[in-house]
Amino acid sequence: MSLFLKVVRAFFFAFTISLTTLLAMAKRVEPPDTGTPSGNTTPGATRPEANCPKTSKPLTAIFANQGQDFTVEEYPTFLFYIPYNAQQIALIEFLLLDETQTKTIYHTSIKLSNQPGIIKIQLTLDTDNSLAVNTDYTWRLNLDCKPDNTIAPDLVLQGWIRRIPLNNQINNELKLAESQAYLVYQNHSIWYDAIASLAELHFANSEDSQLTNDWNNTLKSLGLDWIIAEPLVNSELELVNN
Numbered sequence: 001m002s003l004f005l006k007v008v009r010a011f012f013f014a015f016t017i018s019l020t021t022l023l024a025m026a027k028r029v030e031p032p033d034t035g036t037p038s039g040n041t042t043p044g045a046t047r048p049e050a051n052c053p054k055t056s057k058p059l060t061a062i063f064a065n066q067g068q069d070f071t072v073e074e075y076p077t078f079l080f081y082i083p084y085n086a087q088q089i090a091l092i093e094f095l096l097l098d099e100t101q102t103k104t105i106y107h108t109s110i111k112l113s114n115q116p117g118i119i120k121i122q123l124t125l126d127t128d129n130s131l132a133v134n135t136d137y138t139w140r141l142n143l144d145c146k147p148d149n150t151i152a153p154d155l156v157l158q159g160w161i162r163r164i165p166l167n168n169q170i171n172n173e174l175k176l177a178e179s180q181a182y183l184v185y186q187n188h189s190i191w192y193d194a195i196a197s198l199a200e201l202h203f204a205n206s207e208d209s210q211l212t213n214d215w216n217n218t219l220k221s222l223g224l225d226w227i228i229a230e231p232l233v234n235s236e237l238e239l240v241n242n
Contacts (some may be wrong), residue, residue, distance in 0.1 A: 043155040050127070050155055052145035055083035057226050059143065061157045064191035064222055072166045074130045075123040077196035079226050080141055080157070082119055086112040087205040093240065094121050099136040105129060109218040117233030121209040124239070131163040162190060
């Protein structure tokens with residue numbers, strides 16, 4: 001293929017996907033029918049005995065479609081806004097369970113930094129943690145504000161995820177999109193990967209106005225406006241043996 005044709009093809013793709021993305025941001029697509037229960041972006045009522053510090057913003061899972069969504073990644077990334085610092089809570093942990101919620105696929109405790117912000121949790125590259133294609137999984141983020149003798153955590157977030165195969169169409173679009181893969185994922189309603197890939201680019205290139213606009217608009221379309229100004233903060237993951 002000549003250089004001219006390559007340039008034209010790339011321009012056409014960029015224009016098409018940008019237009020599609022703008023329309024999607026104006027009116028996000030309907031949630032996919034995964035057949036799984038809805039997840040919760042923010043916790044419901046806390047336990048009466050829970051003693052969590054009051055915060056201006058809630059503990060938040062950054063996902064779309066009520067936690068009923070897709071990934072093409074074998075080891076996907078999950079993003080959460082944590083309104084606490086390390087001194088304010090006793091325990092925070094993330095679990096990935098099978099569809100029946102009887103088998104733990106992945107379990108890690110999380111050590112927070114000294115400031116509130118967005119944390120990311122990526123499954124470690126271990127075959128025991130990998131997601132099988134066309135299989136549903138449920139995840140949970142549990143948080144205890146202070147040590148106690150109860151089993152139930154003070155705050156809980158929960159959602160579902162399904163890994164779908166990367167078909168030829170999506171694969172070809174990803175090759176053309178290069179650093180704008182998040183636009184392809186958004187266009188195909190693969191929201192876990194859209195959010196994770198956009199977040200990685202945005203926080204690594206904070207001076208890029210286009211990435212900042214795309215990040216802000218995506219959060220607005222998800223109804224998560226309060227997270228727009230929040231930073232990505234470091235956190236340490238420690239695997240838990242079950």
